[in-house]
Amino acid sequence: IHTSQGLRDRRVRLSIEIARKFFDLQDMLGFDKASNTLEWLFNKSKKAIKELASTKPISSAKSFSNSSSECEEVVSEINEEKSLMAISEEKKLKKAQKEAVSVCDLQAKKESRE
Numbered sequence: 001i002h003t004s005q006g007l008r009d010r011r012v013r014l015s016i017e018i019a020r021k022f023f024d025l026q027d028m029l030g031f032d033k034a035s036n037t038l039e040w041l042f043n044k045s046k047k048a049i050k051e052l053a054s055t056k057p058i059s060s061a062k063s064f065s066n067s068s069s070e071c072e073e074v075v076s077e078i079n080e081e082k083s084l085m086a087i088s089e090e091k092k093l094k095k096a097q098k099e100a101v102s103v104c105d106l107q108a109k110k111e112s113r114e
Contacts, residue, residue, distance in 0.1 A: 022034075028078065
């Protein structure tokens with residue numbers, strides 16, 4: 001970003017909720033840099049960004065608040081999917097644990113009969 005003081009990096013502060021969602025997404029994607037996660041988000045949002053750009057002027061601060069709420073919805077949906085996947089994995093783990101206990105019980109009963 002070019003500023004009156006020359007070329008500068010531009011940093012963004014995120015609310016705690018958005019930061020959690022963002023870094024959860026980054027972990028899900030397996031990226032180690034925030035810029036990779038943002039690039040992924042931009043690539044996935046190209047169509048929506050083009051639609052927004054064709055209907056609203058960029059200089060409007062209001063348009064950014066609308067697009068950020070849309071992003072929050074997308075990340076929220078991703079978190080819901082992650083949650084459902086975690087529940088599914090938890091069920092699989094519990095089932096495997098029960099099966100392991102059953103096998104151990106059978107072996108113990110068999111050994112006690114011998």
